[in-house]
Amino acid sequence: MIERGLKPGETRAIGPVSVWNTGAEPLELGLSWQKPLARELEDGYEPIPDTDWLSWETERGRVAPDGRFEATATLRVPERNSLRGKRYQAHWSVEGLTPAGSRLEARPKLLLRVPGKRKSFEERRRSRPRAKGVAFAASASVLKVEPVALGPRVELGREGAPAFTLTNTGPLPATVHLEVEEDLPGPPPSGYRRVPDPEFLSLSRELVALDPGESRSVKLSVKVPREARYLGRRWAFTVLLRALEAEDPGAQAARIWVLVGVEEPTLLNTP
Numbered sequence: 001m002i003e004r005g006l007k008p009g010e011t012r013a014i015g016p017v018s019v020w021n022t023g024a025e026p027l028e029l030g031l032s033w034q035k036p037l038a039r040e041l042e043d044g045y046e047p048i049p050d051t052d053w054l055s056w057e058t059e060r061g062r063v064a065p066d067g068r069f070e071a072t073a074t075l076r077v078p079e080r081n082s083l084r085g086k087r088y089q090a091h092w093s094v095e096g097l098t099p100a101g102s103r104l105e106a107r108p109k110l111l112l113r114v115p116g117k118r119k120s121f122e123e124r125r126r127s128r129p130r131a132k133g134v135a136f137a138a139s140a141s142v143l144k145v146e147p148v149a150l151g152p153r154v155e156l157g158r159e160g161a162p163a164f165t166l167t168n169t170g171p172l173p174a175t176v177h178l179e180v181e182e183d184l185p186g187p188p189p190s191g192y193r194r195v196p197d198p199e200f201l202s203l204s205r206e207l208v209a210l211d212p213g214e215s216r217s218v219k220l221s222v223k224v225p226r227e228a229r230y231l232g233r234r235w236a237f238t239v240l241l242r243a244l245e246a247e248d249p250g251a252q253a254a255r256i257w258v259l260v261g262v263e264e265p266t267l268l269n270t271p
Contacts, residue, residue, distance in 0.1 A: 005115055009079030014054075014110070015072040019094055021063045027096040027104070029061045029069055034091045036109065043233065044196030045089040045111060053077060054090060054110075077114060085116035085199055113182070116199070118206065121177050121242055121249075128175070128244045135170035136210060136243055138254050143220070146234070146261025151226035153202075156219060164256060165217045166241070168210035175244045176208045178218065180237055185255065188236035192259055195237045200224055201258060203239070222260055231265045 006012055021027050033051040041047070048054075056073050063069040073092070077083060089111055096104040143164065148154050156163060168174050180198035188194055195201075204219035220239075224230050237258040242249040 006075065006077050006112060007115060008077050008081060008083050011074060011076040013072055014075055016070040017073070017092070017108075019063065019069045019071070019096075019106075021065055021067050021069075021096075023098070024065050025098045025100065026065060026067075027063050027098060029063060030095045030097075031056045031059050031071055032093045032095075033073075034093050034107070036089050036091050038229075040091070040107075040109070041089055041229065042109070042111060042196070043193070043230065043235075044200070045087045048088040048090040048112065051090060054092075075110075075112070077112075081117075083114050086114045087197055088112045088114070121179060121244075124177060124207070125244045125249070130247045131172055131245050132247055133170050133172050134174045134243045134246045135168070135252060136174050136176055136241070136254075137167050137169050138241060138256055139165040139167070140256055141254075142257045142259065144259045144261075145222060146259075147263040148222050148224055148260055149263050150224050150230060153221050153223040155221045163217055163219055165215050166208050166210060167215040168212050171212055172245070173212065174210050174246075176210065177242050177244055178203050178206055178208065179240045179242075181240050184236060184238055189257070189259065192234045192236040195235055196230075196233075198237065200235075201237045201239075201260075207244075220258065222258075224260075224262055228265075230262050233262045235260045235262075 019029060033054040035047040035051060054073055054075050056071055058071050061069045089109060091107040091109050094106045145156060166176055180201050182198055184194050200222060202221045208216050210216060239256045239258060241254040243252060246252045
């Protein structure tokens with residue numbers, strides 16, 4: 001399960017979640033929250049700092065054969081600005097005990113995304129006038145960058161590296177909003193997996209103001225944390241481009257796919 005958009009200081013109910021007893025004996029159930037092991041972490045996530053952020057309304061129950069047990073949890077993110085832009089993972093452990101003493105366990109995961117401080121497209125658009133004829137074009141639809149080393153920031157848009165240009169193709173001024181999307185709009189290209197964390201990809205600017213006929217270039221940079229679990233990964237990012245002044249920004253939107261390949265384990269020179 002994924003809980004997204006929970007800001008510092010906010011609280012949200014999770015569930016109800018269901019546990020089915022598919023066996024022939026009744027089960028005594030116990031629920032708890034646990035931190036994930038290193039090998040269990042999803043790309044882009046880190047262990048939740050404290051499982052006290054999470055609590056079950058009911059931690060124990062009994063479920064008959066072919067029966068169902070439902071439980072609701074509460075998630076509260078502490079009010080700390082340092083948590084903004086972070087991604088955390090926790091596991092809710094379900095332990096079952098039969099009358100004969102057999103133990104069963106399951107560990108579904110919870111993925112939490114705490115939004116950053118950036119203003120959304122909708123927030124920026126509120127104060128903008130709308131007009132017909134606003135149009136723009138991007139010079140590329142796909143950028144491919146590999147291999148990328150762990151740790152240092154790799155700048156795109158310099159000599160010999162890919163970049164893209166935005167051009168105002170309409171008769172009116174346009175302000176293009178650029179955003180690295182949280183989720184891909186569709187399946188990633190073959191051999192790539194979805195973006196682990198949009199924060200790995202940075203844009204040199206989030207807004208590009210263009211007069212009619214004007215063009216401006218945008219640089220990108222990739223920074224992958226120096227963690228061995230990311231070696232050999234191949235990720236697909238998408239950058240969504242929309243004009244703030246467009247009457248129908250969705251119809252005029254453009255996307256640029258950024259395909260990133262991280263260096264293989266044999267290429268890592270560990271000091």
